[in-house]
Amino acid sequence: MTAGPEPNERVAEVRERVDASTFHRAFGMRLEHVAEGEVDLRLEAGPEHLNLMGTVHGGVLATLADSATGLAYRTVLEPGTTFTTIQLSLTYLTAGRAGRIVARGRVVKQGRRTGYAEADVVDGKGKLLARATALLAVTPEPQ
Template identity: 40%
Template sequence: MGRTRTYEWEDPAVTASGVGLASGLDSLREIQAGRIPRAPIGATLGISLDEVDEGRVVFSLIPGEEHYNPIGSVHGGVYATLLDSAAGCAVHSTLPLGMGYTSIDLAVKFLKPIKVDTGRVRAIGTVVSRGRQTALAEARLVDARDRLLAHATSSCMLFPLPAASVGEASRGK
């Protein structure tokens, strides 16, 4: 007997069209409040954006069988997605209007398995260092008792968004 899972997401172009039109912190708070659509990967995996502060974000997930690998635990790619999201969005939360970022790398250490009975897990991302062109962030994946399940570091490149892109987005193109 097979299992099924159904979910919905909104047009990712809506969110992408607003990139750079507000500070990173304001953009993330709008997503958290539901006024801007979240990224489709959040719907696909069931990730929630729970907390947003400057230099710190928290995502959570309730693990399900749909996250499992062939050996009966949550796939490492799910860990990495949570950690990458937390680290990257922590950096994003520090950016002023008109600035963008992209991940340069992600180094993940898997420490404990996650299964359905683990319960809700949280990925806590914080900025370690931020300069004009790069930022370093870390993310910790913990269970409800704050036991460390995985850890990651991520380097991000920071860059000004092209004025044309910001202007087109503001005109709805």
């Protein structure tokens, strides 16, 4: 079995990638916590994140959850591999309002070909807004 990457190496890589990501910056996501197998992404939801009812758009919560599960999984990948989300399931539990929102992603199972991660999306008071599960396919890193 191939030894995995040094934990700090993958964690540092996730930090660097998120810091350099125009997508995360444009969306307003900030990395709040990263460790091996876990990531917290924060968003200060503003008017640009709200739907016509004045609550946080479900797609915003899904994007946060997808990003948190994927980044958490990236911290445990073997060298020379990457991943893609092949299934994302989200259960919305209550409407989110403008303000602080955090998606807490964590790896549940790491496999050679697929992995499984979960995320809880909470508001600034810790109220659970949504829960997500993600199935991720592990593939060779493109050359």
